[in-house]
Structures are given as C-alpha cells and as structure tokens.
Amino acid sequence: MNSQCVIIGIAGASASGKSLIAKTIYEELCRDLGTDQIGVIAEDAYYKDQKHLSMDERVKTNYDHPKALDHEHLCRHLKALKAGEAVEIPKYSYSEHTRMDETIKMTPKKVIILEGILLLTDPKLRELMDASVFMDTPLDICFMRRLKRDVAERGRTMESVMSQYTDTVRPMFLQFIDPSKQYADIIVPRGGKNRIATDILKTRIQHLLDR
C-alpha cells in the first residue's frame, strides 16, 4: 500500500525555533485533520546509540557533525511510514547522551513534520521531503535560547553549554548547517513565533494534501 504521506522538513541552527514552529503547526493542523493524522519526528531521536561508551567518552562526541546521526535509520522509517507501516521511533536522552531502551510507536500519518539541525545536508532525506524549511534565526539569539534551555531542560551547566558552543556547535553550524540553507524552499526569519511563516506552511500542507 502506498498511503498519502506529506513530509515537511524543518532545519536550522540549534535553538532557532524548529521544535516550536513544528509544535505550533502540529497543534493547529490537529484541529483540522485529527490527532491521528499528523506526527512530529525529531532528527535528535536518531543520534547514534552510545551505550558501549563511558560517560567521559560520550561527552566528547561532536553532536553537530553529520556522522553523529543515523540518517539511514531515519530514512528507513520515513519510507516505511510512506508505505503505510508503523515504526518504533527511538527515544533519546540528552543527559545520558545515548538512546534509551524504550521506543515510541508511530502509526502512518497524512502529514509528518520532521525537524532537526542537519536534515537538509543529506540528499537522501531531502528527496523524501515534499517541502523544506530553514529557520534563519541569528546565531547570537540561538545561543542565548540554547543556554537557557539546556541548563533548564537538558541537565547542562552554563560552562558546558558555552564550551560546547565554541568547540563544536558554532563551527559545525558554519561548516554544514548554514550552507544547507540553499536547499530550503522557505527561509523563515526570526524564529518559531513567525505567524506569517506558520500560516504559509499550513496552507502549503493543505495544498499538498488536496493534490
């Protein structure tokens, strides 16, 4: 069976507002389509498993380099969902820096919103997307938001967020993420609360569903 499944990819820097815009579109479309028909998948769920490494080794991983992610696994899941099959999405722990034992079952959907920093760097993922978005929030704003969020929600210290940002997050943004903006269909300035961008994306999704 080849079910209808529209996939929207949302990329951009860490803390640029990807999750926020994905959540807003999800909640607003749920009202029209029903909660069963739309799903959000975070690329972060597909960070490689690191259970075999010690905590000291895990903190040294460069989480902003494409090789930290298992895009093959993500592609297989997207293809399965498109083919009308359910998948078990991995659960990730930012404090343990690895996959958790449990998974979350996702049944096939009419719309999947995919969000993650490195999505547009991968041609195999781009090919599966019906439309792509790049959140073009200035990096100083992203840094401030990340600092606040990672200390409050991801079990980090201020010092660790600052050193990680300088050592890997910012350099990898410049090397991989920012250049992938060229592949986006829509570039969204300011962040996850951009109302007009949200409405344009919702309209586009409706249009793709009506094909």
Ligand SMILES: Nc1ncnc2c1ncn2[C@@H]1O[C@H](COP(=O)(O)OP(=O)(O)O)[C@@H](O)[C@H]1O
């Ligand atoms: N436009 C905005 N104004 C204020 N805070 C925002 C805005 N967009 C996002 N945030 C906040 O910034 C943090 C990072 O946003 P998030 O959507 O998680 O980013 P990402 O998914 O790109 O990493 C969150 O705490 C979120 O609530």
Ligand SMILES: Nc1ccn([C@@H]2O[C@H](COP(=O)(O)O)[C@@H](O)[C@H]2O)c(=O)n1
């Ligand atoms: N163990 C990990 C895994 C990832 N990160 C950071 O998460 C960022 C991506 O997630 P966003 O929600 O911020 O887009 C990425 O920049 C990684 O540095 C981490 O710190 N630890």
